[in-house]
Amino acid sequence: MKTGNSTLILSFCNFDYVKVALNWVGYLNKLNINNYLIVALDSETETFLKEHNINTKLIEGEIPKRSGKGWRWRFQQTYKFVKDGYNVIHSDLDAVWLKNPLHLLDEESDIIASVDRGGFPPETYEKWNFTMCMGWVYYANTDATLNLFESILKNKKNFDDQCEFNNYISDKVDINDIYNTLGGTKEIKINDATICVLNENVIKRSDYDENAYVCHPLMKKQSDCETQLKRRGLWVL
Numbered sequence: 001m002k003t004g005n006s007t008l009i010l011s012f013c014n015f016d017y018v019k020v021a022l023n024w025v026g027y028l029n030k031l032n033i034n035n036y037l038i039v040a041l042d043s044e045t046e047t048f049l050k051e052h053n054i055n056t057k058l059i060e061g062e063i064p065k066r067s068g069k070g071w072r073w074r075f076q077q078t079y080k081f082v083k084d085g086y087n088v089i090h091s092d093l094d095a096v097w098l099k100n101p102l103h104l105l106d107e108e109s110d111i112i113a114s115v116d117r118g119g120f121p122p123e124t125y126e127k128w129n130f131t132m133c134m135g136w137v138y139y140a141n142t143d144a145t146l147n148l149f150e151s152i153l154k155n156k157k158n159f160d161d162q163c164e165f166n167n168y169i170s171d172k173v174d175i176n177d178i179y180n181t182l183g184g185t186k187e188i189k190i191n192d193a194t195i196c197v198l199n200e201n202v203i204k205r206s207d208y209d210e211n212a213y214v215c216h217p218l219m220k221k222q223s224d225c226e227t228q229l230k231r232r233g234l235w236v237l
Contacts, residue, residue: 007102008086009036011093012063012074013056015045019237020225024093025054026236031100038093039077071134072153075161079149082139092135094225095216096234101202104213105138109196110145112138114203115186116162118218124166128175130186132195134162135216136203144193151191169195208233 009028013021021038028036038056040046041063049056059077064070074090081088087105091097105112113132119125139145152168169190179187184199204212219228229235 006086007035007089007105008081009033009089009091010039010078010081011036011091012039012041012061012077013045013049013093014041014063015048017093017225018045018048020093020229021049021054022052023226023229023235023237024091024096027097030236031097033097033100033102069158069160071161072155072157072159072164075134075149075164076153078139079146079153082141082149083146085141087138087140089138090134090136091214092216094219094229094234095136095203095214096229097214098208098210099213101213104198104202106196108194109138110140110142110193111148111195113195113197114205114214114216115197115200116205117200118205121160121163121166124170127170128178130197131162131166132169132197133203133205133216134165136214142193144191147191148193 011024025036036055038049038054040049040056040058041061043058046056046058061073061077062070063074078088078090114136116131116133120131124131152164155164169188173188173190181187186197188195188197201212203214203216205216205218206212207215207217209215215234217228217232217234
């Protein structure tokens with residue numbers, strides 16, 4: 001974590017996910033974490049969240065339910081918060097915080113990503129046998145981070161952020177150039193940026209696991225998120 005900058009936990013929400021947002025904040029409240037902001041994509045969502053005393057800001061936009069396209073907007077908005085001086089953790093609303101992982105954010109890394117074994121995007125997965133998940137990722141406010149954002153955002157097409165981020169990096173970094181630590185983390189160097197990929201048991205793509213810091217269960221994009229989180233033991237309301 002870079003000193004001198006505030007850390008902001010950032011998420012995005014439309015009205016379909018307002019109850020999921022309340023659940024996500026409920027877990028943060030249990031950990032006494034309040035340095036979060038949920039970007040409301042529409043005024044209806046903003047009103048609902050404010051009525052429930054949720055930290056929110058209206059930035060009108062649209063995010064699709066399916067992977068593939070439409071996520072460039074989210075990536076760009078996250079970049080703006082980093083450029084404004086924040087260290088940003090982008091956390092999906094279905095990435096449920098069971099323990100506080102903030103002490104794991106080391107000062108040496110520009111980006112700290114969670115790992116994904118689900119195979120997306122396939123181009124990077126075939127090269128590395130893992131990918132980096134954009135559903136829980138930390139961006140330090142450094143020149144190296146901003147330069148990486150700006151390089152990726154040069155693609156003006158409406159891309160999937162996980163696809164674009166992973167493929168941009170794996171196109172330039174061979175698997176043999178990734179350093180694996182004894183603790184299970186991975187270190188990637190690209191240009192002047194250092195990316196740490198956390199041990200998969202820290203931010204875990206699974207149902208409730210008391211040993212994980214954050215549980216981010218794998219589910220189909222079109223699934224009912226509230227129902228799935230309840231089934232997986234990750235609902236506090």
